[in-house]
Amino acid sequence: MDQWLQHATPKRGFEWQGWFGGGKAPSYAMDFAACWVNNPRDMIQLQNAIWSKRLDWSNEKLPTSHWSDHDAQSQRPYWGWNEVPVTGNLIDDPQNWDAIYIKLPAAVCGGGRFHKYDSVNCLTSGAKEQLETDIGNYVNNKILVPGMANVYKRPGSAVVFLNDEANYDSRRNLKYQRRFACENWESPNHKFKVVFDQSKQLCYVDWG
Numbered sequence: 001m002d003q004w005l006q007h008a009t010p011k012r013g014f015e016w017q018g019w020f021g022g023g024k025a026p027s028y029a030m031d032f033a034a035c036w037v038n039n040p041r042d043m044i045q046l047q048n049a050i051w052s053k054r055l056d057w058s059n060e061k062l063p064t065s066h067w068s069d070h071d072a073q074s075q076r077p078y079w080g081w082n083e084v085p086v087t088g089n090l091i092d093d094p095q096n097w098d099a100i101y102i103k104l105p106a107a108v109c110g111g112g113r114f115h116k117y118d119s120v121n122c123l124t125s126g127a128k129e130q131l132e133t134d135i136g137n138y139v140n141n142k143i144l145v146p147g148m149a150n151v152y153k154r155p156g157s158a159v160v161f162l163n164d165e166a167n168y169d170s171r172r173n174l175k176y177q178r179r180f181a182c183e184n185w186e187s188p189n190h191k192f193k194v195v196f197d198q199s200k201q202l203c204y205v206d207w208g
Helices: 002-007 031-032 042-050 127-140
Strands: 099-103 158-166 174-181 192-197 202-207
Touching: 127 192, 158 192
Parallel strands: 099 158
Antiparallel strands: 158 174, 192 202
């Protein structure tokens, strides 16, 4: 990664940008510079390498950031990067879905060695309103069908929360781990609710 940063050259016609070998770059520069891979493991390793070297290559200007390597909240403006080419008719077919996931912002409840699990309840009031709107759009477009009776149908009501939780290793280096979870939640205007049936291990959207 270090050699790549020092010796990378721009595409023809884009020399004026002066990135990498000539200086740090905005987040979207990775779209021009990163390699294509043909398996998920290489993609994950490339993503992790880009993350671990973020302070070396990023100018923190897009989005505007002030990162600290020991503060989970300061890392949240990091955009990340990947591209996974998938045939549209496969990804858009509900029969290929296990559930619709609700992605929470990284370290939404904070972070640290003794962090509590991230929760939808840590979203701001505006974000909760937006989540209610997003669920409504899915329902209106018949991508999500509320109700326990639809939990095994595709499209149906099955959902899950996806968290990127912050933690630190023994050297106080910031790390993240991904966790799928469920919890009971009702939207601000009581239009929808997420139901966690622990006895049946079900997570689904129902009407509020």
